[in-house]
Amino acid sequence: MSLLGGHDTSADSSRPPLAPGAGASAPAAAGDPPAADASADPPGEDRVTELPRSRPVRLLIPEISVDAPFTDLAVGENKQLQPPPADDTNLVGWYAKGASPGETGTSIIAGHVDTKTSAAVFARLDQLDKGDVFHVERADGRTASFVVDSLETFAKDDFPSSRVYGDADRPEVRLITCAGDYDRTVKDYTDNLVVFAHLT
Template sequence: MAAGPTPNPDGPDGRNGPGSPRRGGTLPVWGIAVLLLAVALVAGRPGGSGTTGTSPPVGTDAAPSADPRRSGAALPRSAPTRLLIPKIAVDAPFTVLTMGSTGELDPPPADNTNLVGWYSAGAAPGEEGTAIIAGHVDTTTAAAVFARLDRLERGDRFTVSRADGTDATFVVDDTDTFAKDDFPSDRVYADTRRPEVRLITCAGDYDHDAKDYTENLVVFAHLV
């Protein structure tokens, strides 16, 4: 896989250092790392790797205020606190997804069925760019937060509550399922000029030999 543009080491938005994407790149370097998360989201079954760090997300939250922005206009950077998807009864807090010692992005902890993860070195939900939110489809004992993610359709809406007191509402543009060995990282992770979100989980059959699902489900959405 070809690498994307060189990370910007001195970005102004608090995303400095390894994994910082340069705006406008077609395949940010952090996108390649997140691809490893997509491959690693084995829904907490035996063979799953890593646990999510609990360090606070990068970036500075804006002070709570009224939201006079026009529909779809980007919000200031602020960490997400809760994901609400009424259609599929999701009401889940966030944890931060970080890079592990192997250079792969650690998935959310598999022992919590109602938890989603945000890749904090990328865009925040509502901020200009592509925000990545991942969750398990199930665990060894029960269905997990994204068990019904495949029920979302074009036009459905969901909301991300943010640490600055604002809510970012997104509308689904598309959903698609990709084989893990043919994952279109350029389509899924490419940076965007408008605020967008990707919701990612496992899908397809469970391969007991590989201890992993064969596919990933991706929901594409933009801020409204």
């Protein structure tokens, strides 16, 4: 399966959040969204306290009817993030060596948009809007809630890894799936859709 594409066994052209052995404080690119600056909170607004590390258990996105369990994702030999198994269309993956949802840093959650047989868990991800809220139930019994900052689509051959995967100074999440046209020649989608969100 292509990462988040769901149609073949090739690797996605986007790069992993962190190369094996890389530190969690990877430098952010100059183009990183200003939303990563927690000091930009309006005066008088309580800053959300980060949560301790805990494995995510379930992703709930009420706006698009997502209620899905998690599996761990890792970086493969090709130095790219491996996709969730494609035989379960209602499954999301979490990059387990990165920040957990609710922990300070950038947590990566990936899911398929479709498979050879049907639509998959992130089929309607592009229908989210800025301000929508989603939730991650965690193994410690807490629920981390995130508000959507933006949705952006990037060509896979020009994927801004440092912007998407770069470390954040507050708890943030990236929801990632395939987008664009399906290229039958390479058996993969041309783009990735990324939802940027922060803990609320």
